[in-house]
Amino acid sequence: MKILIYSAKDFEIPFLEKANNEEHQVKYIPERLTPKTAALALGFDAISIFSADNGSSMVLERLKDFGVKYIALRSTGYDNVNINTAKKLGIKVANTAGYSPQTIAEHAIALLLALNRKLISSNHQVSNYNFSLSNLVGLDINKKTVGIIGTGRIGKAIARIMHGFNCEIIGNDINEDKELEHEYKVTYTDLEHLCKQSDIIFLSAPLNSQTHHLIDKDRIKHMKKEVILINIARGALVHTQDLLQALVSKRIAGYGTDVYEHESGIFFYDHSENKPEDKILQQLIDLPTVFLTPHQAFATKEALTILxxxxxxxINCWQQNESGKNELTLELVR
Structure with a gap:
């Protein structure tokens, strides 16, 4: 099968090459899939895309015209692909569901600990031989109330880790996990109560029409002023301008995130010589109560191998005319 890998990163290519094992004819390109770059797929049976690629209806229609039959996502989330359109066009789509929830969860905890214990500020101070502790006071995580919005694979891994911190855990999800309730004493509740009670809130829900801007000024007003919000899911779960307003006014204590609402075309690329004109992003970067990482939670050797x-x-399932366990286009069009 001829495969075009969009958004190919230098660090992931060796892992993809090993997994391919010279079975397929693969071409790697750094360009993102967009309406303009869709034409590059001409002559390929399949493409592989990442979370920053554009799988809108218009792009899918172009891919269909160019002969593309399969799209293999190198991500668990698939909010960037119009699955219904793909189904109608006969393009099969599959994601990498649950490739390494522990990896993502560990990064979420790293964001929390670095933000709470002010490790970035501490490192900057020490590099300037400033050993004062006046601005470095944090909080114990022990016995705090932790709210997890989205208790799927990643949320479950977060719950397991935070249980080890001796935290009281409350969750919110359309599907309540009985194992979490039994093993880690997770109590399910509505969003308003979760926001009111939590000292720490983790966002690990998928992005869809119900979760878009789930955290906005109306939700934030229910939160404790000391709350730390950690976003390990998608940037658009948060209304960024509302969040910035809350941070500047000290309505909430901090925001740790591996994602950004408008990250497409910015994250995964080096813009140090040509900074994007994005005032909202600049505000996030400048705020000392924000710890932003560039969508790197998945970037471990173990996770990249599994991915x-x-x-x-x-891809191998499709070559053998089989429907694999990750195929998304088997679902009925809604």
Missing amino acids: AEITFYN
Whole structure:
């Protein structure tokens, strides 16, 4: 099968090459999939895309015209692909569901600890031989109330870790996990109560029409002023301008995030010589109560190995005229 890998990163190519094992004819390009770059897929049976790629209806229609039959996502989330349109066009789509929830969860905890214990400020101070502790006072995580919005694979891994911190855990999800309730004493509740009670809130829900801007000024007004919000899901779960307003006014204590609402075309690329004109992003970067990382939670050797293996598992299933366990277009069009 001829495969075009969009948004190919230098660090992931060796893992993809190993997983392919010279089975398929693969071309790697750094360009994102957009309406303009869709034409690059001409002559390929399949493409593989990442979370920053554009899988809108218009792009899918162009891909169909160019002969593309399969799209293998190198991500769990698929909010960037119009699955219904793909189904109608006969393009099969699969994601890398659950490739490494522990990896993502560990990064979420790293964001929390670095933000709470002010490790970035501390490092900057020490590099300037400033050993004062006046601005470095944090809080114990022990026995705090932790709210997890979205208790799927990643949320479950976060709950497991925070249980080890001796935290009281409350959750919100359309599907309540009985194992979490039994093993880690997770109590499910509505969003308003979760926001009111939590000292720490983790966002690990998928992005869809119900969760878009889930955290806005109306939700924030129910939160404690000392709350730390951690976003390990998608940037658009948060209304960024509302959040910035809350941070500047000290309505909430801090925001740790690996994602940004308008990250497409910015994250995953080096813009140090040509900074994007994005005032909202600049505000996030400048605020001392924000700890922003560039969508790197998945970037471990273990996770990249599994991600590559699942990507080619999906492709191999299609080559054998089989529907793999990760195929999204088997669902009925809604």
